[in-house]
Amino acid sequence: MKNNQFKSEAKSPTSDWRLKPAFSYRSVIYALLILIIFYVTSNIWTKQVSEIYSKAKEEVAEKETPAWKHATIKIFNSFIKMGKEMFPPQISESTPIEAISEFDPQNLPIFSKLIDKTYKEHELNPDTFKMETTEVKKQILKRPFGYLEKVLAKMLETLEIALWGTVLSVLISLPLAYFCAANYAPKRFLYLAARGIVSLIRAIPELISALFLVVAFGFGPIAGILALAIHSAGFLGKFYAEDIENADKGPQEAIEATGASPFMTLYYSVVPQVFPQYIAYTVYILDRNVRMATVMGFVNAGGIGAELKGRLDQFQYSHVCTILIVIFVTVFALDRLSAHFRNRLI
Amino acid sequence: MLKFQEVSKKYLDGTEALKTVSFEVPPSQFCVILGSSGAGKSTLLKMVNGLISPSTGSISVNQIPVIPQRIKSIRQQVAMIHQQFNLVGRLSVEKNIMTGALREMNIIQKLLHSFPIDLRRRACQIMESVGLEEKHLNRRVTELSGGQQQRVGIARAFILNPSLILADEPVASLDPRISRDILSILKRSASEKGATVLCSLHQLDLAREFADRIVAFKHGQIIFDGAPDDLKESVIEKTYELDDQGLNEE
Ligand SMILES: Nc1ncnc2c1ncn2[C@@H]1O[C@H](COP(=O)(O)OP(=O)(O)OP(=O)(O)O)[C@@H](O)[C@H]1O
Ligand SMILES: [Mg+2]
Numbered sequence: 001m002k003n004n005q006f007k008s009e010a011k012s013p014t015s016d017w018r019l020k021p022a023f024s025y026r027s028v029i030y031a032l033l034i035l036i037i038f039y040v041t042s043n044i045w046t047k048q049v050s051e052i053y054s055k056a057k058e059e060v061a062e063k064e065t066p067a068w069k070h071a072t073i074k075i076f077n078s079f080i081k082m083g084k085e086m087f088p089p090q091i092s093e094s095t096p097i098e099a100i101s102e103f104d105p106q107n108l109p110i111f112s113k114l115i116d117k118t119y120k121e122h123e124l125n126p127d128t129f130k131m132e133t134t135e136v137k138k139q140i141l142k143r144p145f146g147y148l149e150k151v152l153a154k155m156l157e158t159l160e161i162a163l164w165g166t167v168l169s170v171l172i173s174l175p176l177a178y179f180c181a182a183n184y185a186p187k188r189f190l191y192l193a194a195r196g197i198v199s200l201i202r203a204i205p206e207l208i209s210a211l212f213l214v215v216a217f218g219f220g221p222i223a224g225i226l227a228l229a230i231h232s233a234g235f236l237g238k239f240y241a242e243d244i245e246n247a248d249k250g251p252q253e254a255i256e257a258t259g260a261s262p263f264m265t266l267y268y269s270v271v272p273q274v275f276p277q278y279i280a281y282t283v284y285i286l287d288r289n290v291r292m293a294t295v296m297g298f299v300n301a302g303g304i305g306a307e308l309k310g311r312l313d314q315f316q317y318s319h320v321c322t323i324l325i326v327i328f329v330t331v332f333a334l335d336r337l338s339a340h341f342r343n344r345l346i
Numbered sequence: 347m348l349k350f351q352e353v354s355k356k357y358l359d360g361t362e363a364l365k366t367v368s369f370e371v372p373p374s375q376f377c378v379i380l381g382s383s384g385a386g387k388s389t390l391l392k393m394v395n396g397l398i399s400p401s402t403g404s405i406s407v408n409q410i411p412v413i414p415q416r417i418k419s420i421r422q423q424v425a426m427i428h429q430q431f432n433l434v435g436r437l438s439v440e441k442n443i444m445t446g447a448l449r450e451m452n453i454i455q456k457l458l459h460s461f462p463i464d465l466r467r468r469a470c471q472i473m474e475s476v477g478l479e480e481k482h483l484n485r486r487v488t489e490l491s492g493g494q495q496q497r498v499g500i501a502r503a504f505i506l507n508p509s510l511i512l513a514d515e516p517v518a519s520l521d522p523r524i525s526r527d528i529l530s531i532l533k534r535s536a537s538e539k540g541a542t543v544l545c546s547l548h549q550l551d552l553a554r555e556f557a558d559r560i561v562a563f564k565h566g567q568i569i570f571d572g573a574p575d576d577l578k579e580s581v582i583e584k585t586y587e588l589d590d591q592g593l594n595e596e
Contacts, residue, residue, distance in 0.1 A: 248435075253432060259421030260448040264448050276436075
């Protein structure tokens with residue numbers, strides 16, 4: 001029966017063989033669907049573009065330049081303006097000594113010096129009801145690297161937040177991974193619960209959980225650490241568990257056959273197999289957490305972000321520039337370092 | 347010692363790997379199982395230590411039934427040498443051997459890989475007896491040759507004096523000289539300690555040379571059971587012949 005079928009098929013001339021069309025009606029439908037989605041969603045940016053354009057049109061009503069050119073120049077100019085204000089980056093810091101508690105002139109910080117500066121102060125004279133300008137002499141402590149030091153200290157705090165967030169996430173995700181691995185979870189409902197937790201905590205963006213944690217713990221790094229830990233535990237738990245599930249079955253069978261408990265089977269046959277991969281995941285998460293920790297300060301959850309946000313809000317672009325440079329240099333250096341580390345390990 | 351009673355195994359996909367198999371292996375016998383690829387040899391061996399559970403029938407080792415509730419005491423007596431070595435690639439030779447003795451250690455020793463010194467000394471003795479050297483101790487097993495890896499697998503099986511050894515093609519893919527060495531090691535260690543050996547093999551000459559008894563399987567059924575000298579050409583032909591059924595199953 002089978003053989004006959006095979007023969008009759010083989011006999012049909014090749015000109016009769018049905019060839020697959022280049023486009024199936026399915027792929028055409030998918031392509032149309034994608035186009036429709038693009039079209040429907042495009043007003044997210046087209047609306048703003050037309051606003052910018054019509055505003056530019058009003059502004060150039062009497063002039064020669066076309067509106068689109070005017071709008072483009074305006075956008076470029078605002079970048080250039082920001083860029084100009086950024087340079088030179090703010091390195092030094094000057095503080096009036098009266099603002100420093102327990103100021104000790106005998107014991108100045110390294111590199112720093114005292115400067116006398118006169119300020120003009122406008123004051124309302126209560127007798128004459130006139131504005132009067134008085135000259136006030138103030139002693140200023142100028143530290144040539146003061147601001148850079150401050151930013152570096154904030155960056156260090158950021159790194160510490162990332163480090164502890166990562167440590168905590170590893171501690172949370174290791175037991176989670178055990179229950180998330182279908183072949184090791186001791187009970188079905190524990191497996192489902194662990195999977196649920198992992199997907200849930202992965203679904204909450206760090207900045208949002210940080211918002212709530214700040215309410216509970218107050219301003220400061222604890223909220224940042226916990227927010228990073230929770231989110232990355234979701235990632236690590238998933239990755240760790242998948243590696244456990246995909247590990248080579250042979251060694252596991254062999255260790256199981258020696259009478260070892262399931263946990264020891266995992267510990268001796270799976271852990272050595274997945275270890276380098278685990279290190280790679282963890283380094284990646286650490287890398288990512290450093291970047292995330294730089295924005296934790298936006299919601300007052302510690303780190304350099306608060307300083308960045310504050311300076312931006314006050315349009316102090318030279319300070320912003322110093323912060324950005326420190327962030328970029330640190331992230332870049334860490335990226336190189338972790339790549340180097342990963343390559344050596346695998 | 348080892349008893350199979352009307353054991354059959356049907357896998358989830360419907361493959362009947364074993365069909366009502368019954369036989370007994372007395373203590374300290376070196377029993378060789380022959381059979382073409384897919385005859386059910388690995389299935390049979392893995393059912394003895396509970397890696398696979400039989401669909402029907404029962405198995406017992408020293409009168410203890412092989413059932414989930416008793417599996418701990420079964421595995422204390424039964425050691426296995428696996429068809430694909432099944433060593434833990436990133437662990438050293440010594441650690442691989444010690445994994446055979448995890449049940450003798452406390453939790454701290456296991457978690458810290460800090461094994462008791464008497465077991466470590468014993469591992470050295472066993473390594474020497476299977477022809478591994480001191481320089482191999484701390485090598486990763488992946489840096490060893492196939493023959494050396496198989497010896498590590500044998501050492502792992504012997505670390506705790508099992509009374510029954512399941513050897514699944516312990517010499518597959520090894521050269522004839524090493525094959526002979528390894529089977530002699532197996533046979534010697536077994537006879538010295540009075541252990542029973544159930545060993546599947548593909549090499550007829552080796553089976554004839556080492557076996558006390560040969561059991562031949564075809565399509566999950568016993569077609570021969572007897573002394574090596576009684577193994578006739580016709581049986582051998584039948585064991586390894588390629589028939590339609592065999593081809594379709596492949
Ligand atoms: N997990 C499984 N699921 C389904 N079928 C299986 C499974 N394991 C083995 N089989 C089938 O059971 C039959 C017996 O397999 P088994 O591994 O016992 O053979 P074997 O005699 O050890 O062969 P070989 O000499 O090649 O190792 C084969 O047909 C195989 O395809
Ligand atoms: Mg097999």
